[in-house]
Amino acid sequence: MKKREVFIIAILCLSLWFNFTTLNKVEEQRKQIDYSISLLNQLNNLLTHTSNQMNQIAVEKEWIQSANFSLVSKESREDRMVVRGEFTFLELKANQKPTIFYREKDTTEWTKEVLDSLGGLNYAVVVTLSPEKHYEYQISAEGDISKGSTVLTIPQKIYGFPEKKIDITFLPVKNSSTLSAQVYVGFAPAPIEAMTPVKVSIQIENEGKLTRTVPLTLKSGLNSEFSGTWEQNKQEMSSNTEFVTVTEFKNGVIIKEKTNTIIHEGNRASQRIISEEKEVISGS
Structure with missing residues (x-):
């Protein structure tokens, strides 16, 4: 084989090696770019979710202007504490009946009670709770728990054993x-x-x-x-x-x-x- 042919073959091999190495680097860079894009998308989704939650909480705080709980002492017994909740709303449509859903914490079944009107946008409800347990609740203007507020807590210090x-x-x-x-x-x-x-x-x-x-x-x-x-x-x-x-x-x-x-x-x-x-x- 002539020197010229050997030289050409060497050049071709070197070119193939260079192209292969370059392609590997390009592929690695492409994977890094894809990974970075994926992280950015995850971060964007997280920020969007957090923003939506904050907006939802802000809307609820504006809609549920006040929520106060108190003990009905005369009707309470050591094993059943009667608690009255009073709520004031920003606005309600004519056909809306605000409803409370409450349950013992870490359980799945909700108890539903339609709030009683006190006039205007003021409503109240009376519930019976066990003093040893913790309770949480949601409020819905539609009577549908799927459209309820975020889960809130009924303060146990109102009805529970003394702290x-x-x-x-x-x-x-x-x-x-x-x-x-x-x-x-x-x-x-x-x-x-x-x-x-x-x-x-x-x-x-x-x-x-x-x-x-x-x-x-x-x-x-x-x-x-x-x-x-x-x-x-x-x-x-x-x-x-x-x-x-x-x-x-x-x-x-x-x-x-x-x-x-x-x-x-x-x-x-x-x-x-x-x-x-x-x-x-x-x-x-």
Whole structure:
């Protein structure tokens, strides 16, 4: 084979290699461009969806001008709380009947109630709720849940057992191997007398096992507020020591709430709130 032919073949091979490499790079760049376009489309869809949601919320806030809930104390009992909801709307057509759909949270079945007119654009409804449960609702002007508002919450503090606050202060005991702890448990006013707390205690657990129950005493001069003092040997207090608040109410209902973990470091201790585990025990 002549040198000239070898040279031509070499040039052709080099050209083929160059074209192949270029095509691969072009294909890779095309894929990157397609991927970037896909990301931009996803971002655009997300922004559009968010914008639509914000517009929907803005429209609803304008249409439902006010929504207020209150407890009907005289008709409420410890196992059934009667709650009145009052709503004011921006406008309604002549044939529209505003309707509330409500349900227990994390369930699927809605209860439907047509609102009663109070005159003008003011409407009201009365519903019966369980004090241990959380409820959510939607409002529809058409009586059709598919055309309802966003899902909103009925404030449980209106009809539920009184809210509780626990505070624990640790103090080292001089020349002693114990830690002194002042425990305070305070309650918001009960919605009805039957839901007033009458007995509070603290269960101390280690690795899920009950080690001690400490009753708390009512602090004189304060309604529905409890405090107590107890001592715990620091050798027995570990990082997984937990406090369980046990509250018995006037109607016999007992609520156990695991809310605090005690962290022990040397002769000091601190507390942190863990995910609340609530157990409701109905009285006999």
